[in-house]
Structures are given as C-alpha cells and as structure tokens.
Amino acid sequence: xxxxxxxxxxxxxxxxxxxxxxxxxxxxxxxxxxxxxxxxxxxxxxxxxxxxxxxxxxxxxxxxxxxxxxxxxxxxxxxxxxxxxxxxxxxxxxxxxxxxxxxxxxxxxxxxxxxxxxxxxxxxxxxxxxxxxxxxxxxxxxxxxxxxxxxxxxxxxxxxxxxxxxxxxxxxxxxxxxxxxxxxxxxxxxxxxxxxxxxxxxxxxxxxxxxxxxxxxxxxxxxxxxxxxxxxxxxxxxxxxxxxxxxxxxxxxxxxxxxxxxxxxxxxxxxxxxxxxxxxxxxxxxxxxxxxxxxxxxxxxxxxxxxxxxxxxxxxxxxxxxxxxxxxxxxxxxxxxxxxxxxx
Ligand code: 26A
Numbered sequence: 001x002x003x004x005x006x007x008x009x010x011x012x013x014x015x016x017x018x019x020x021x022x023x024x025x026x027x028x029x030x031x032x033x034x035x036x037x038x039x040x041x042x043x044x045x046x047x048x049x050x051x052x053x054x055x056x057x058x059x060x061x062x063x064x065x066x067x068x069x070x071x072x073x074x075x076x077x078x079x080x081x082x083x084x085x086x087x088x089x090x091x092x093x094x095x096x097x098x099x100x101x102x103x104x105x106x107x108x109x110x111x112x113x114x115x116x117x118x119x120x121x122x123x124x125x126x127x128x129x130x131x132x133x134x135x136x137x138x139x140x141x142x143x144x145x146x147x148x149x150x151x152x153x154x155x156x157x158x159x160x161x162x163x164x165x166x167x168x169x170x171x172x173x174x175x176x177x178x179x180x181x182x183x184x185x186x187x188x189x190x191x192x193x194x195x196x197x198x199x200x201x202x203x204x205x206x207x208x209x210x211x212x213x214x215x216x217x218x219x220x221x222x223x224x225x226x227x228x229x230x231x232x233x234x235x236x237x238x239x240x241x242x243x244x245x246x247x248x249x250x251x252x253x254x255x256x257x258x259x260x261x262x263x264x265x266x267x268x269x270x271x272x273x274x275x276x277x278x279x280x281x282x283x284x285x286x287x288x289x290x291x292x293x294x295x296x297x298x299x300x301x302x303x304x305x306x307x308x309x310x311x312x313x314x315x316x317x318x319x320x321x322x323x324x325x326x327x328x329x330x331x332x333x334x335x336x337x338x339x340x341x342x343x344x
Contacts, residue, residue, distance in 0.1 A: 013066030013165030014139035021056035023124035035129040038196035061334035062100035066165025068335035072303020087142035093118035111146035166195030173206035180213035194219035197226035242271035284327035296335020
C-alpha cells in the first residue's frame with residue numbers, strides 16, 4: 001500500500017530570489033554574460049541586480065533551482081508532501097520566498113543567517129534563452145549543523161526520497177553526503193541534478209564523491225556534454241553519456257541507477273544501469289505562441305519526475321509527469337506553475 005505520511009520528499013539546495021527581466025544583447029555584453037548560461041557572480045556582475053530592477057522592469061520571482069523543483073513536486077503531490085532545506089537571510093527577499101513557498105504548500109526550513117542577505121539570481125531573458133547570474137549570499141552558508149539539528153534531522157529520517165540540486169555542490173558537500181548516506185543505508189531513492197555545465201566542470205570532486213550514491217541523475221544536454229568533457233568520456237553523444245552515467249559504480253545495489261537527460265524540445269534520453277537500450281521520450285509539444293519563457297523548465301521537469309518517484313509510479317510515467325509539468329511552467333513567467341491548479 002502506498003505510504004500516506006507527510007514530507008516524503010526532502011529537497012536541499014540554495015534558496016534564491018530571481019530578479020528576472022526581458023533583456024537584450026547590449027545588457028548581456030555589458031556584464032560579459034552568455035545568452036544561455038548559469039554562473040556565480042563575480043564583483044564585476046554585482047551591479048546587474050539594480051540595473052535589472054531600475055532599467056529593465058525586472059520582476060521578483062521565487063527561484064533557486066531545487067526550490068522550484070520542490071514547489072513543482074508539491075504542486076502534484078498531496079498537501080504536506082515536500083520539505084525544502086537551504087540557507088536564507090532575514091530580510092525582505094526571504095519574506096517573499098517564504099510567502100511564495102507557503103502559497104505553493106511547500107514547507108521550507110531555512111538556515112537563517114541574520115547578518116547576510118538572501119541570495120539573488122539575475123535572470124536575463126533573450127528570446128528562448130536565459131542567462132543567470134547568482135549572488136549566493138546567505139545560501140552559501142548552509143551547514144551541517146543545521147542539517148543535524150534534531151528537528152531537521154527528524155525530517156531527514158522521516159523522508160522517503162531525497163532530491164539534491166547540483167548547485168549545492170558549490171555550498172555544502174558534507175550535507176549532500178549525509179543525505180546520500182542516509183538514502184543508501186535505508187534504501188531510499190537519492191536523486192541528483194547536474195544543474196549547470198560549471199558544476200561538472202569546476203565542482204568535479206564533490207560531484208564525483210556523491211556519484212556512487214545517485215539512484216537517479218538528471219541533467220540537460222549541455223550539462224551532459226560538460227560532464228563528458230570533464231570526465232574524458234571521449235564522446236558528445238548524449239545517449240552514450242547517459243549510459244556512462246547510469247553505469248558508474250554504485251553503493252546501493254538494490255536499485256539500478258537511471259540517468260535522465262532532457263534536451264529542450266528534443267526527446268528526453270533515459271539510460272538504465274545494466275541495460276543496453278537507451279530510450280527516448282518525446283516532450284509535450286506546445287505552440288510557440290504559448291511559450292512565456294523557459295526559465296525553470298528543467299526544474300519543473302525534475303519536480304514532476306520526483307513526484308512520480310515519490311508516488312512509486314513506473315519510470316516512463318514519472319518521465320511523462322516531468323514533461324507535463326515542464327510544459328506548464330514554460331507557459332508561466334519564470335519558474336512558476338499555473339493556478340488554479342491543473343491535474344496530471
Ligand atoms: C549556485 N547557483 C549558481 C545557483 C543557481 C540557481 N539555483 C541555485 N544555485 N543559479 C541559478 N539558479 C536558479 O535556477 C533557476 C532556473 O533553473 C534560479 O534561481 C532560477 O530560478
């Protein structure tokens with residue numbers, strides 16, 4: 001019988017407020033940004049937030065990749081199914097985030113740092129591209145102490161599925177490893193996203209340390225390629241990369257690893273450990289006119305997918321749930337989901 005308890009899915013990463021605007025080539029050039037990328041802000045980027053707010057009519061939208069995923073999974077699952085951990089400040093931006101999560105029915109347990117501002121992500125939309133520039137702020141101060149606090153650790157022990165956003169490899173790998181261990185020891189699914197090309201490129205060591213614990217690894221085609229590059233896989237073929245990811249050594253041998261690579265409007269690639277055949281799943285097509293922006297589409301995919309895993313749905317159904325939720329999010333501004341709620 002399916003479990004009916006609360007907070008079955010526990011997610012960890014970096015809560016951020018998105019400062020999102022429709023921009024142009026000149027704006028990208030001014031800050032040396034690529035049209036489609038996700039980076040950590042350097043000092044030369046720090047004026048972009050005010051610039052976006054003052055000159056580009058930027059909107060403030062709840063973001064943070066895995067927080068978007070957590071809201072997405074909660075969108076599908078019964079009330080009180082998802083809890084999210086990360087670091088935030090005690091300021092106006094944190095209040096906006098808490099409010100958005102509350103409205104989505106997502107429980108958040110932030111490590112609050114009263115001295116450091118909540119993290120922000122400048123999002124510049126040009127056409128179907130989005131360039132993200134993140135100043136992590138308080139999100140960068142998440143720590144093991146918070147995870148091990150008795151009330152938080154009780155949530156970890158209670159959870160049945162874990163989702164870690166890959167961006168957290170820049171913040172607190174020991175917390176990720178605690179969750180990984182908990183998952184493997186208790187035979188609970190541990191899901192990780194690659195999040196951005198710079199994670200496999202520049203945070204290879206902590207990423208690789210967690211790899212033996214991945215039951216599901218989710219990425220897009222550019223992240224897969226960056227992984228292949230930094231790990232000398234000698235291929236750019238997404239199916240081959242998915243296969244390599246699925247067949248990395250694994251700690252919990254009771255579950256076969258699954259690698260899921262999304263490719264925008266192209267079919268999603270799925271490889272299963274030990275299986276020769278790599279499968280393709282077409283996306284839910286939506287017309288060009290219906291697209292608002294694709295910021296958060298990957299997070300939404302992960303949210304729908306996680307909801308499927310939590311519900312114990314078959315793999316192909318879980319993939320379809322991800323594609324369904326992504327198609328809804330693409331119709332909204334930023335990483336958001338439509339209200340009134342639609343049902344899968
Ligand atoms: C550490 N970095 C760079 C980040 C992020 C991030 N979330 C966590 N850590 N950089 C961008 N994002 C989020 O990605 C979402 C879209 O996929 C943005 O906040 C945005 O909501």
